[in-house]
Amino acid sequence: ETGVTQTPRHLVMGMTNKKSLKCEQHLGHNAMYWYKQSAKKPLELMFVYNFKEQTENNSVPSRFSPECPNSSHLFLHLHTLQPEDSALYLCASSQDPQGGSPLHFGNGTRLTVT
Amino acid sequence: QQQVKQSPQSLIVQKGGISIINCAYENTAFDYFPWYQQFPGKGPALLIAIRPDVSEKKEGRFTISFNKSAKQFSLHIMDSQPGDSATYFCAARRNYGGATNKLIFGTGTLLAVQP
Numbered sequence: 257e258t259g260v261t262q263t264p265r266h267l268v269m270g271m272t273n274k275k276s277l278k279c280e281q282h283l284g285h286n287a288m289y290w291y292k293q294s295a296k297k298p299l300e301l302m303f304v305y306n307f308k309e310q311t312e313n314n315s316v317p318s319r320f321s322p323e324c325p326n327s328s329h330l331f332l333h334l335h336t337l338q339p340e341d342s343a344l345y346l347c348a349s350s351q352d353p354q355g356g357s358p359l360h361f362g363n364g365t366r367l368t369v370t
Numbered sequence: 371q372q373q374v375k376q377s378p379q380s381l382i383v384q385k386g387g388i389s390i391i392n393c394a395y396e397n398t399a400f401d402y403f404p405w406y407q408q409f410p411g412k413g414p415a416l417l418i419a420i421r422p423d424v425s426e427k428k429e430g431r432f433t434i435s436f437n438k439s440a441k442q443f444s445l446h447i448m449d450s451q452p453g454d455s456a457t458y459f460c461a462a463r464r465n466y467g468g469a470t471n472k473l474i475f476g477t478g479t480l481l482a483v484q485p
Contacts, residue, residue: 298475361413
């Protein structure tokens with residue numbers, strides 16, 4: 257079982273669809289993150305949760321809605337997305353959101369919006 | 371001020387050669403500088419990290435050189451191997467004193483090590 261598991265690995269959705277990305281971490285970490293990775297761009301931090309409380313929303317459009325029911329699970333609910341939202345969405349966790357503890361990433365969900 | 375500039379965008383090195391990737395920053399409040407390695411189809415993974423109180427850190431074939439006055443840091447991969455072929459991201463952390471750990475990433479360098 258890998259440390260951070262993301263499902264699905266690939267997702268194709270139309271602009272009017274509603275879908276959700278799921279992330280689960282088995283590392284006992286307290287902080288979880290959503291990042292967006294686009295070609296030739298830096299990884300963009302989207303949301304941060306610490307002890308299942310959202311501590312960061314990096315000016316993300318409301319068509320992305322995160323949910324963190326507990327410290328081990330993180331969801332990203334998607335609705336009425338745009339083609340420019342096509343990217344690799346990475347979930348990560350760390351022991352805490354403050355210190356130098358490393359981020360542990362999942363393998364991502366490759367999202368294509370048609 | 372929040373950017374981390376990474377170069378080159380891509381790099382081809384012969385097996386056994388030295389791979390060098392450079393990063394520069396402007397915000398002197400950054401206090402932690404990790405490098406992440408990402409293989410195709412995988413998420414990034416922490417490779418090595420340095421804090422600004424040291425000028426160099428070495429782990430096996432991987433070395434970070436840090437120049438605080440120039441606000442630059444670089445990753446050196448000695449004796450590069452085909453298995454090192456991956457995308458490398460530098461990053462810098464701005465610690466807001468108890469608030470969220472904000473890592474600012476570079477744009478990545480695609481390294482190809484030819485056999």
